[in-house]
Amino acid sequence: MAYLNKLEDNFQNLTNNSMSFEEVFQHIVQFIKKDPTGQYRLIFGTDSQVHTTYTRFITGIVIQCETKGAWACIRRVDVPRKMLNLHERISYETSLTEEVVSLFTKEKKNRLIDIVLPNIYKGSSFIIEGHIDIGSSQKNKTRIFVNEMVSRMESLGIEPKIKPDSFVASSYANRFTK
Known part of the structure; x- marks a missing residue:
């Protein structure tokens, strides 16, 4: 993909302007280690603004961590043109989500699971979700893309969520697209 930015130092949040993926991963590990008995959701989602x-x-x-807060970061990609075709934009959003999900290799996912696994009988859990900024309601123009984008998330082995349950894409990421 011609427009993808270099991934190595391309993540940021309110306290860190430039983080490598490895630094992001370490923040996630430390967050889970604070309470290995927690119920965790690792969530990815992309939104765009023309x-x-x-x-x-x-x-x-x-x-x-359910009832105990969250840690988050973003990755920004600017495409040097107005992407007005809705299918192209939604598909590219999904591709960017897929790209970040792919950084979480089997070994990295297993490392996170291994932190909570010993506490599974104490109520701990770990799920991975892909939030897609589309909806299935009649008034939503993106409804015709739901099956395609949901299938793409499922093919990665992550649980897809669409509006109104896709808050990482439709709320968190959306805040930074303006």
């Missing part, structure tokens, strides 16, 4: 001369895409990574 601007005057470019289209901004923001991919969010969120590790959430």
